[in-house]
Amino acid sequence: MDNSASVSTWAWSPSRAAGGALAVGGVILLVAAVIAASDPAGLVLMGIAGLMLLGFAAHALVIRPRLAVTSLDGQPAVVIRSLGGTHTYPRDRIERIRLLDFRRIGRRTGQLEFDFLNDDAPTTAIVDGLRDDTRLVVFGRWDLGADLSDVADELRRAGFVVDDQRA
Template sequence: MQNLPTSWSTPVGALTATGIGGVAMAVAALAVTADPAGRFLIGLAALGLLVVTALGLRQRPRLAIRDGNRGIVLQRLGGRLDVDRTELRRVRIVRYPRLGRRVPMLEIDVRPPGADDDRLLVFGRWDLGTDPTNVFDALNARGLVPPDPHRTPDR
């Protein structure tokens, strides 16, 4: 258990690639002078890549385990969210169909103190930088996966 990671986020290399791609597309948009519509579309794509890069850098680490396995920490656009282990309602892997195959996603249900309903948080490989089942296993090894009577033996 000592060598399991305690935080996960989008890999810096992926964010670097999107940032470089955004800058390259912005330069291309400036270079295209004969086609205003093409210039606009290339500029829009460049803006999208740069926004994805900025959001990925802003939300680091995306998910982390608090010291002493007391809960988890989520980095969101609005800031940091500390979730105590008592607020974790369900942690599970759900496989969604995507591009002809089933892709694992980590779903975490959280109920903040005083709230009537759970808040669903969904993390994929892009968010975590690894297979979500690895993160589930690390959370489970640290006792942060509450018992779920509906869990299948698969996960």
């Protein structure tokens, strides 16, 4: 992805193809539930699974981009979209950005963590250790539709400090 033109072009979200595949899977499960209507347990289980897949697909296809880097008053800012709405955090409201790596069920998975200061939290508080007035937002590869190392590199190019704590 070439983002050299402008800071406002940096945006990441789940793949549209993956969201479409979830939608197709949800429809297939709902059709299978109707076909298996003679089995009440199968009807309920496949119906619930189909509705959940459609919900995941809607989330992946509607809430876009999940993470973006933009300019706010000449300074870089992070924009997060979620079910709760769109939130913009300038650099001084970001406590920490970490790139982590975990071992889960025999394979390594990554996470990109953001600690944002709450709206009423002072930006210059002197605190030993972790602050209590922050909001944690965690993204995985699925959420951003890109390699987390590439996203961290783009955040660094935009002027953010990203702690790489991978093993």
